[in-house]
Amino acid sequence: MTRWYSEKKREHYYKEAKRLGYRARSAFKLLQIQKKFHVIKKNDIVIDLGAAPGSWSQVAREITGEHGIVIGVDISPVKPINGVIFLQGDMTKDETIEKIRNYLGDRKADVVISDMSPDISGSYSVDHARSIYLCEQALKTVDLLLRNNGNFVCKVFSGEYLDSFIQKVNDRFRVVKQFVPRASRKSSSEVYVIGKYFKKN
Numbered sequence: 001m002t003r004w005y006s007e008k009k010r011e012h013y014y015k016e017a018k019r020l021g022y023r024a025r026s027a028f029k030l031l032q033i034q035k036k037f038h039v040i041k042k043n044d045i046v047i048d049l050g051a052a053p054g055s056w057s058q059v060a061r062e063i064t065g066e067h068g069i070v071i072g073v074d075i076s077p078v079k080p081i082n083g084v085i086f087l088q089g090d091m092t093k094d095e096t097i098e099k100i101r102n103y104l105g106d107r108k109a110d111v112v113i114s115d116m117s118p119d120i121s122g123s124y125s126v127d128h129a130r131s132i133y134l135c136e137q138a139l140k141t142v143d144l145l146l147r148n149n150g151n152f153v154c155k156v157f158s159g160e161y162l163d164s165f166i167q168k169v170n171d172r173f174r175v176v177k178q179f180v181p182r183a184s185r186k187s188s189s190e191v192y193v194i195g196k197y198f199k200k201n
Helices: 002-020 027-037 055-064 094-104 124-145 162-172
Strands: 045-049 069-074 084-088 109-114 146-157 173-179 190-198
Touching: 002 027, 027 055, 027 146, 027 173, 027 190, 045 055, 045 124, 055 069, 055 084, 055 109, 069 094, 084 094, 094 124, 109 124, 124 146, 124 162, 124 190, 146 162, 162 173, 162 190
Parallel strands: 045 069, 045 109, 069 084, 109 146
Antiparallel strands: 146 190, 173 190
């Protein structure tokens, strides 16, 4: 019954994504996060890490409006979206952060969102450790490019290193929450960490 429900739900979000013109069902995860936590506002500058195929950038663009700025970054190329800047690069490399910084100039981002996932190896402990590593790269981006009181959303796979990662987010943000959107698969171990009100040093 659970599997049937999970597949039905997956199909529902897939169909809804098609119907509404989103590139992937993951758009609904960000929409559900936004509804609960209000992380993105109109006219914000948003950096979207792990942007391919572009559904989170689509949602961010809708929320920020024509005067907002959305910068999507991914190791893979992303098909253009009107009003979104896509940069191709590996977030584990400093040069990619420099690319974003060069685009921003002297501005800082209002929000950093990350839906980055590692290539799945099949070994849960390896995948979890790789997920944590990517989340720490996202936090590095936060440290360098997020403004004081800015917001953060990051996908992570649950596991033994989650608590220590949450502590690092707690060190940087005044409010930290964990959230599993309804659009996540029941079988998935993913959880979204939301940080609000960045404590810029």
